[in-house]
Amino acid sequence: MKLLFTLSFFLFSINSLFAQNGLVKGRIMANGEPLIYASVGIVGTRLGATSNDKGYYEIKNVPPGTVEVGASSVGYQSEKTSATVSAGATVVLDFTLQEISSRLEEVVVTGVTRATEVKKSPIPIATISKKEININVNSNIIDAIVKGVPGVSATTTGPNISKPFIRGLGYNRVLNMYDGIRQEGQQWGDEHGTEVDQYGIERAEVVKGPASLTYGSDALAGVINMIPAVPKGVDGKLKGDFLTDWHSNNGLIGNSLGISYNKSGWTYYLRGTQKRAHNYRNSVDGFVYGSGYREYNVSGTIRLDKSWGFSQLSATLYDNLQEIPDGSRDSLSRKFTKPVLEGIQDDVKKRPLVPENDLKTYAIGTLHQAIQHYRVYTHNQLIIGQGNINASLGFQQSRRREFLFPTLPDKAALFLVLNTINYDLRYNLPTWHTLETAVGVNGMYQINKSKDATDFPIPDYNLFDIGAFVFTKKSIGKFDVSGGIRYDTRHLTWNNFYTGIDAAGLGQRVPATFPDASLQFPEFTHQYHGISGSVGATYNLSERLLFKANLARGYRSPNINEVGSNGLDPGAHIRYQGNRDFVPEFNFQKDISFLAYLKNLDISVELFDNRISNYIFQARLSDSQGQPVVDEQGNLTYKYQQSKAQLYGGEFTLNVHPESVKWLNFNNSLAYVKGLNKNDELIEQYGNAAKYLPFILPLHFRSEVRGTLRKSVGPYTGIYARLELDTYARQNQIYAVDNTETPTPGYSLINTGMGTSVKQKSGRVFCQLFFQVTNLFDKAYQSHLNRLKYFEYYQASPTNRTGIYNMGRNFSAKIIIPF
Incomplete structure (x- = not known):
């Protein structure tokens, strides 16, 4: 500090x-x-x-x-x-200034070493603005990004836990960043969300493809950089906004207040947010027990901008009580039941029904996660002639507890504390004959500790990452060429970790001398190394017509769960088994794009082919009779495997904005990815059941008609209305070995919304209003990446519907009052 x-x-x-x-x-x-x-x-x-x-x-x-x-x-x-x-x-x-509809001139900072216009980067980069985040009302920031960026999807565990996937790859292959600092919060877990205040994000930038060159391990699939607001108001005047958000389906109530002050180059910014929601509902399950949450966020920034550069010091605090769905229910009525006893005394088939009052209450139930994430970091830039030095340093702590004992509400089943120091130092050399070069070094140091708990899915460990890179770009006539190379090394180690049973029959960590101590995690030390790089070019046919091509090699070392797990993750109801012999993943991705931003329409075609060696995935274990390996509490066992893989596909967008009908926008996108398992031995043994990779979203089509009045109506300005069709095809190309995945029917959702700004007589905006209805016709559906789809205790259901369904119809209203 x-x-x-x-x-x-x-x-x-x-x-x-x-x-x-x-x-x-x-x-x-x-x-x-x-x-x-x-x-x-x-x-x-x-x-x-x-x-x-x-x-x-x-x-x-x-x-x-x-x-x-x-x-x-x-x-x-x-x-x-x-x-x-x-x-x-x-x-x-x-x-x-003239109004524009093109995004080619947008400036991005993610995946590059200095601010770069989108049209000059051969790397596929997409952005989503605050305006689009507000229009696409959602429960969390990841879902808003999924709505706004084709090719991005998310695996979910209820409305407040979404883990991003980019072109079929997720978990530690997608690097989540907050203001350029990598997010570290035990992201290996299925039910672990992103600890970020959605109301404090000004914009998001998404790199679709290997970004290991500038960020190192964990950017194999790409990067999502969530950039918070650091507003610049008028010198000497307090500026801010108050936001309130309400959703009908789960009663979500969100409030957020942000204030900023600027004076003589100094900027001060503070935001506080609270959200709370009860269980969500759908037409099949009714209210889904265990899906409520309560979240608090505080963030602040002090920044100085001068002719020599800038310095910024920021801090965030995230606190979330998140209920854990169990999925148990009565076999005939299909009403949810709740655990009231522990261990062998807990008979799932004899649990009592959840009282009606518990389904609609904002009180957090006994089974829940308690997540705290603290972060403090500094960004600094020193201008030296025509070049500059950028230095970032951050500390973050993730504290994650899971409470699963109805008779012992204060006893944590899982209690992990993860401390991380992030560092980044880079020098942008002066531009020489349009040649822009940067060199840098970055990485992190990490310590994970298990505290007083009963289950230990991963060991305590120490991790140190360091990587150095050089990146350069140059304009040559109509070509913008860029590329670079990077070398990374990661040191991972842990000591012997013993567990035992206490007097109450619960698990505990014990010394080696404890009677009947079990060595759950034998000591381990390993060094991982990787070389990554990229080279690409943009060919400017004109200011509005572009061809892009990029070749990139990415690197990712195995995460702690893949290499070291050996125990129950209680919140996921899964026992994981890692493999300490795993080697790093490497991928080679080819991207080609065509972009046309014309007078009446925008067209983009982005195609990719991604070949991965040493691809790591989890598969359900079965016994010699082909039955799933299940413990006494009914938890399934998954073991990580490693093989070759291939993913290919692309995204297509067509946005029509007729010059003769300026109020109309007709936006369309299509995203497709196919994931193939290249493990010949596995395919020979299981046939088509092992042909595909798990967690691949099916063909996704999104179409929106939006009308915006060009003139004000009294105090109302920017009035818009929108109608959206969101369609997912059936997904039957699944990893079906031991029923790891099951096919998912296709579905279409109709969403609609409207909004406006209300101006004062002075011309200043008094407030912004956003109204939206998602799943207008209350469609019963299960997303293929919905983890709750597999929360089922019975082989058959009297309704022929198993698992838990996604959210039903939801009306939402958001009001933003700037001041």
Whole structure:
């Protein structure tokens, strides 16, 4: 912690070394009116400002010399112009921005070493803005990203636990990041969600493909970078927003308050959020017992932007009480039952029915997870001539407890504490003849400890990662070429870990000398190494027509569950068995894309072929009679396997926005991925049952018609209405060995929504309103990646419906009040 504050203090103090600077000011207009809260900045620095309610801005402390000034706002074409600034002088620059529909000019920071326009990157990168996140009302940020980015899906355990998949790959193959810091929270677990405040995210950037080059292990499938808001208001004025969100299906109530203050380059930002929900419902199961939750978030940032660069110190606190669905029910009525006894006394078939009051209460039940995630980090940039040094350092702690004993409500079945230090240092060299090069080193140090609990699915361990890379890009005529190479090493170790039984018959961690002590995790030390890299190019047929091609090799070392697990994950109702002989995964992915952003429509075609060696997946264990291996509590056993694999497919989007009908948008997307198991020995033994990879989403088609009024109606502006068709085909290409997966019928959902902004007489926005109905016709369906689909205690059901179904009809309303 001292190092974090020392580094920030060092960079803050550099400001005193600089001489007298100048002032740049002016006004930003659009459609003949002042553009409020537009961003203006000195290109290549963090110096900037935000236009006030009359469109005026001021940038102070601009160093003397020739500078490039850029103005931008969401939904408008960015503008840049050059100016010469003299010491103590004032330069007046006015901007007039034009509305745009193209995303080619969007600037991204994920998967690249410095801010880059989408059209210049051969790597498939997609973005989702705050506006789209608000329009696609969801229970968590991952579900919002799934809605907005074709090729991204999620495995779910109820409405608040979603784990992202990119093109058929998930878990530790998708690197989740928060503001550029990798998210570490025991993400190997099926029922472990992403510990992020959904209301505090300003935008998200998704890299679809290996991104090991800049991030190291765990970015084999891609990266999802959730970027929080660090708003820039008018100097000396408090700015903020209050948000309230309500969902009818599970009674979700969400409230969030954010405030910010800017003065002389300093930015202060604080946000607090609370969410609570009772059990969700559908037309088959009624209210699904064990799906409620209560979540609290606090985040804050202090930032200084000056001509020498910037320094930022941020902290987040996440606290969630998340109920754990059990899935037990009465065999005839199919009503949910609840456990009231422990161990062998707990007969699943004799459990009492859940009282009606317990199905609609906001009180958290005895069976639940308690998750706390704390994070503090600093981002810093020091400008040196035409280059810059970027340094990031962060600490995060994940505390995860699972309570599963109805008669011992304070006894944790699982209690893991994970401490992680993240570090990243990179130098962006000065641009030389359009050649931009960066070198860097990054990684993490991690310690995991098990506390007082009864089950121990993974051992205590120490992990150290370090990787170095070089990345370069250059514009050559109509070509933008980029590529690089990286080397990683990971050291993983743990000591002997003994368990035993206490006087109450429950598991406990014990010393080696304890009577009847069992060595559950023998000591282990291993070093993993990997080389990754990429090379690609964008061919600009014109400003609006692009071809892209990219070749990338990714690297991922086995995670702790895959290599070290040997016990029950109580929340998942699964016993895992790892394999300490596993070697790292490597993949070679080929991407080719065509993008056309035309006057009346946008077209994108993105195709990929991904070959993976040493692919790790879990498969259900069976005994010699072909019956599943089940313990005395009915928990299944899964063992990790390793083989070759291939995934291929792509995404197609067609967005129509006729110039002659400016109020209309007709947006369509199609995503498909096929996953093939290349383990010849397994296929020879099990035939077609082993042909495909598990957890592959079927063909997904999404179509939306959206109409937006171009003129205001009284105080209402930006009025829109939308109608959406969300269709998933049947998935019967499954990994069916030992019934690891079962086929899933196809389904179509109809969603609709509308919204508007309400303006005051001064022209400032008083509030934003969003209304949405998902699953309008209350369709009963199960997503193929819904884990609750497999929560079933009986071989047959009187309704011919087994497992738990997804959420039924849901009406939601969101109000955002800026101030």
